[in-house]
Amino acid sequence: MSACLDIANLSAVLPNGQRVLRSVSLSVQPGEVRALVGESGAGKTMIGKAVLGVLPSSVRIVEGDMLLEGEDLGRLQPKARRTLIGARTALIPQDPLTALNPSRRIGPQMTDRLVRILGWSGEKADMRIRQLLDEVQIRDPERVLKSYPHELSGGMRQRVLIAAAFAAEPRLIVADEPTTALDVTVQKQILRLIAALQREHGTAILFVTHDLGVVAKISQKVSVLYAGKVVEEADAAALFAAPQHPYTRALMAATPRYTDPFASLKPVDEAVLAGLAAEIAAADLAWRRPHG
Amino acid sequence: MDRASRRGLSPRLWLAGGWLLLALLAAIFAPLVAPQDPLAQDLMLERLPPLWLDGAEPGYWLGTDSLGRDLLSRLIFGGRIAFIVAFAAAIAACLVGSTLGLIAGYFGGWADRIISRIVDIWMAFPPVLFAILLVAVLGTGLSSVILAIAIIDWTRFCRVIRAEAMGQSRMDYVENARIAGYGRIGIMLREVLPNVVPSIVALLSLEMGIAVIVEAILSFVNLSISTDDPTWGGIIAEGRLSIHQAWWVLVFPLITLILTVLSFSQFGEALKARFDPVLR
Ligand SMILES: Nc1ncnc2c1ncn2[C@@H]1O[C@H](COP(=O)(O)OP(=O)(O)O)[C@@H](O)[C@H]1O
Numbered sequence: 040m041s042a043c044l045d046i047a048n049l050s051a052v053l054p055n056g057q058r059v060l061r062s063v064s065l066s067v068q069p070g071e072v073r074a075l076v077g078e079s080g081a082g083k084t085m086i087g088k089a090v091l092g093v094l095p096s097s098v099r100i101v102e103g104d105m106l107l108e109g110e111d112l113g114r115l116q117p118k119a120r121r122t123l124i125g126a127r128t129a130l131i132p133q134d135p136l137t138a139l140n141p142s143r144r145i146g147p148q149m150t151d152r153l154v155r156i157l158g159w160s161g162e163k164a165d166m167r168i169r170q171l172l173d174e175v176q177i178r179d180p181e182r183v184l185k186s187y188p189h190e191l192s193g194g195m196r197q198r199v200l201i202a203a204a205f206a207a208e209p210r211l212i213v214a215d216e217p218t219t220a221l222d223v224t225v226q227k228q229i230l231r232l233i234a235a236l237q238r239e240h241g242t243a244i245l246f247v248t249h250d251l252g253v254v255a256k257i258s259q260k261v262s263v264l265y266a267g268k269v270v271e272e273a274d275a276a277a278l279f280a281a282p283q284h285p286y287t288r289a290l291m292a293a294t295p296r297y298t299d300p301f302a303s304l305k306p307v308d309e310a311v312l313a314g315l316a317a318e319i320a321a322a323d324l325a326w327r328r329p330h331g
Numbered sequence: 332m333d334r335a336s337r338r339g340l341s342p343r344l345w346l347a348g349g350w351l352l353l354a355l356l357a358a359i360f361a362p363l364v365a366p367q368d369p370l371a372q373d374l375m376l377e378r379l380p381p382l383w384l385d386g387a388e389p390g391y392w393l394g395t396d397s398l399g400r401d402l403l404s405r406l407i408f409g410g411r412i413a414f415i416v417a418f419a420a421a422i423a424a425c426l427v428g429s430t431l432g433l434i435a436g437y438f439g440g441w442a443d444r445i446i447s448r449i450v451d452i453w454m455a456f457p458p459v460l461f462a463i464l465l466v467a468v469l470g471t472g473l474s475s476v477i478l479a480i481a482i483i484d485w486t487r488f489c490r491v492i493r494a495e496a497m498g499q500s501r502m503d504y505v506e507n508a509r510i511a512g513y514g515r516i517g518i519m520l521r522e523v524l525p526n527v528v529p530s531i532v533a534l535l536s537l538e539m540g541i542a543v544i545v546e547a548i549l550s551f552v553n554l555s556i557s558t559d560d561p562t563w564g565g566i567i568a569e570g571r572l573s574i575h576q577a578w579w580v581l582v583f584p585l586i587t588l589i590l591t592v593l594s595f596s597q598f599g600e601a602l603k604a605r606f607d608p609v610l611r
Pocket residue numbers: 053059077078079080081082083084085086095097098
């Protein structure tokens with residue numbers, strides 16, 4: 040059986056020639072959660088956008104393949120690609136406020152995708168959405184569906200977006216730091232909710248985060264990203280037991296533990312970063328040669 | 332904040348809307364409500380002061396001009412041209428400017444470069460001079476005044492709507508709509524347009540006020556409507572000549588003009604606040 044998502048040697052550049060993704064390879068098996076960790080600016084969001092076909096126009100893919108359930112996205116016509124991505128994927132975004140249109144009510148924003156992509160009747164879509172709102176533990180769907188986004192709390196908005204993401208039964212969900220913009224108290228609930236729905240629906244998730252603590256809770260597989268390059272990939276359990284790459288070890292030392300929040304945190308070691316920079320510079324040089 | 336009280340208590344909206352409604356109704360039903368024939372001259376009645384001053388005549392509420400024509404009736408009839416110009420010119424400018432602004436802001440790229448360039452060139456002309464020049468070319472008359480104002484002022488809509496559409500196009504919900512398979516034009520109309528409507532409404536109302544002023548200026552320099560129909564600008568021009576003998580012929584049309592223009596802009600702002608889902 041083919042992977043749900045298979046990215047091979049994906050490189051992307053900015054107009055000035057700078058690489059934002061450096062031969063990234065990663066795969067997500069059906070029903071699996073793969074965490075994509077790395078510090079801010081590492082290119083995590085870029086990978087998510089590349090998969091969903093919404094890269095900024097300034098970012099250009101220069102090599103590599105992306106297969107969504109065995110279909111090569113690069114070979115499809117734009118229209119067919121849009122339809123495929125629309126039907127099989129969904130996004131749980133980082134900021135639940137800007138992900139909802141402020142001038143439209145929640146209800147139609149949630150249903151129009153089901154109607155548009157899956158061709159459902161409005162009635163069927165409405166029923167489906169109510170079912171999902173129940174699954175994300177929204178107890179007054181009537182009020183929520185009639186609300187404008189700004190009338191809901193951040194946590195409620197994220198619940199709505201989670202419900203909308205699962206409603207079309209996508210095979211793959213890209214969750215881009217879905218708890219980062221929320222209050223700490225709400226973060227755990229939302230994380231539990233995503234994990235529960237993921238199990239229930241058997242959806243594969245590419246879970247983007249900079250928080251190793253979150254990784255341990257939700258994912259089976261982990262890819263560690265630094266400066267657009269995957270420096271380590273492993274089973275979550277193996278990674279936490281014995282991180283191989285010095286950067287991963289440094290990242291772990293820099294992550295607070297709930298068991299001992301006052302333990303001293305080390306910033307990521309200078310020597311490790313210098314080593315990484317050299318490694319990446321060498322790789323870039325080797326990469327440039329065959330590409331001119 | 333309590334929505335109901337906000338909706339109920341917007342004195343700005345009521346005052347501005349009230350004046351505009353009053354002036355509009357008076358203009359529409361001018362033949363019924365005007366106390367006198369606005370064109371009837373009577374040298375026996377020249378320069379009558381307003382009703383509350385010595386020497387006034389009943390039936391001539393705001394007095395008469397130097398040809399003995401009733402000022403109030405002329406203001407009421409003048410409102411007809413003012414409102415026709417306001418609505419027609421503002422709507423035309425709005426349609427052209429908002430459409431181009433939406434396209435430039437949302438699509439960006441070369442569409443934006445071309446449209447923005449045209450706007451820059453347009454804005455280089457001083458507007459009043461531009462209007463006078465255009466009317467001189469188009470010829471005087473109601474339709475050329477309307478056309479001139481629309482031709483000059485579409486850029487106001489274009490600039491504002493472009494900036495807003497540009498901000499909107501970077502929003503995550505636009506990206507979400509793309510992931511969900513919506514096309515560019517569909518997204519523009521569905522996701523972007525509703526968010527710029529409040530600004531369009533506010534600008535539209537503001538533009539109506541501006542059109543009233545421009546029409547008055549054109550009438551003032553005798554470039555507007557070449558018939559005998561009274562216009563506010565025309566009355567002001569006449570009033571200026573007799574300011575020492577009959578100040579009211581200048582003062583009342585000025586007050587009417589200022590009230591109308593202010594009301595349009597205030598009404599627009601109040602409407603915007605009401606349309607805006609976040610402020611609502
Ligand atoms: N719209 C854009 N155009 C060009 N470069 C961008 C854009 N957005 C982000 N970048 C750059 O791409 C790199 C990766 O960014 P991003 O994927 O957002 O990182 P992360 O999500 O891991 O924090 C960063 O160096 C960032 O500066």
